[in-house]
Amino acid sequence: MTKPRWKGKGSAAKAVGEPMSKIVSELESSLINSDSKAFVSGCSVLLEANSEQTELLNRACFGHPIITSQQDQQWFRLCLEEAFYMFYFLKCLKIKGYDSSAKNEVELWHLMSSKREMFPELCKAYSHLRMKNWVVRSGSQYGVDYVVYRHHPALVHSEYAVIVLSDTSDDADERLRVWSDFHCTTRLCGSVAKTLLVLHVHKNGSGTNSPMCLENYNIEEWTITRWNPEQNREDSVFQFDERTDTQI
Template sequence: MVGRQGGHNKGGGRKNENNKIYAHPLPILFSEPPQTSLSHKLNAFLGINDTKVLNPHCHGVLDVATRSVWVTDPKDVRILWTRGFFGKGDLSRSEPSWHARQVNAMKAAAGNYLTSEEIREKRRNERKQFKLDRARALAEAAAEAEAAFVEGREAVLPEIPSGATWKPSAQSAAPEPGDDAPPSADADEVELLEEELLEDVEHMQLTLQEAFFLCWGLDCLTILDPHTSQSLSLQQIWVSLQQAFGIIPSLKPVYTISPEEERFDNPFLVNYAVYHHYRSLGWVVKSGIKFCVDLLLYKRGPVFHHAEFGVLVIPVYEDPADKLSSPYALANADPMSWTWLSTINRVNSQVQKTLVLAYVTIPSSSHVPHHTLSSPACLNHYSVREVVLRRFIPARMRD
């Protein structure tokens, strides 16, 4: 799958550093002994593979109320984010960086410099002021030209601000930090505040699809019961994740599922089939709710490129009778209007993303034995078909 623009690069001067930090695409690592070692040569001669799998064995707690798995150990959080960009911080937009941002804010207050958020806000205010000054100058120039035409004289036009030469005025410039701030503290006091007063209260949230992929697909995540702190078996995880989307909501994990809710069109199964499909193809998959889609696909990860594709999951019943008897109201199961589809396509086109319609075929309950739902083996009966949809823009597509 090839994107329209290939994804916009991110990171700038930190590219080499990011390549080192995010060098591994998955939490599990593979270690091989030196090629020159005697044991490696002997194993190679005997046809023995001596590659070792380094499994981090992370831990998370199932939270049914938020339909997520919470990872609180900072070491596990770091591993899951830097090796595959799994999860998000509950107090951050993406990477769990709340603590680092608070430390930077404290240092900025003590050291009399701007944080990255304050710099961004200052630039936005300056751009806004530039547009106002330019609009005011254009209005004055138009008024002067009209007056000169009426009076029969040569117009004296004011200078129109240019983006390359415009500078913010003293009135519009943002106040510098420290104007009304107390005297700056020394580094020791700041470090003491960081250690004693600033507690890291942020945790990572994994979606149920991410958690099951790490647990079942990679076997590097152990999910714990929130009340007993006991590790759950694969069967308990399989049932509880489906039950999280049950007809009757529950605030506690349920490890048994009723026959009415054990269906092939369970929302967890439908969405996980798509998530596993793209993860197995090497894409980094994140939530796309910001752009009116279900998933976003990154080639390497959010720190390297913007997402190239926005994926809209569309369930398709193999047997229409299953849809009539379903207790679930799956999103996009009914044909969407052209107005709604055009709206989604335009939103993604404006942010340079290609819209992908992922049609998930839900197997017929009359053809596939019902007992297959008792294990993840039922996922073999789902299929994913993709249709790429692009917005037609006559001015840009004349060739």
């Protein structure tokens, strides 16, 4: 595992004092005990938040705030995976037109699956990382699916650039199929001081008909780094006699 690169003195201590699991738990309680509503809008979910929830959403790094002219109301834009994670796994998000019944969970699942390619695999990967208390954000600026942080991005730099792959043979996503793809991606990750983390989602024949299939999916994790020839030079191991140019 790579070492965290903290932003400034005291950041590590602050992260220890305010663990992400505690912040997410506070957010859960606040949303469950409120009448805040959310609704699907295009390929995202819009969430109405009060001042307390706005602070917790920002601290827990869920969604992105939308600038409005309303002083006492804040809206957040959630990507489909994080909205479904909050709806299905945390049970704290109320999405308009859908409740926690099995029927409506399946309906929402099919709606979101129709809006984003590889939604089941991305949802599994997102929940996998979040359940390990990683902060997960979009990695589109680096050409990957996600970037993950040990804590809030204000305290620490992201450590991993994440690509999600599926074991479906007819998958339209052809990333990392040839060696040149690996080479280009690892060079990019190295240039921004991130390790490439590949999450290979195996469906195990479960299909994508309902969110229940996620329980049968499993994830294979790979970390991929570039080989540094300077770390494998023979002359760093062997000594040579300069007079005869032979190995001692």
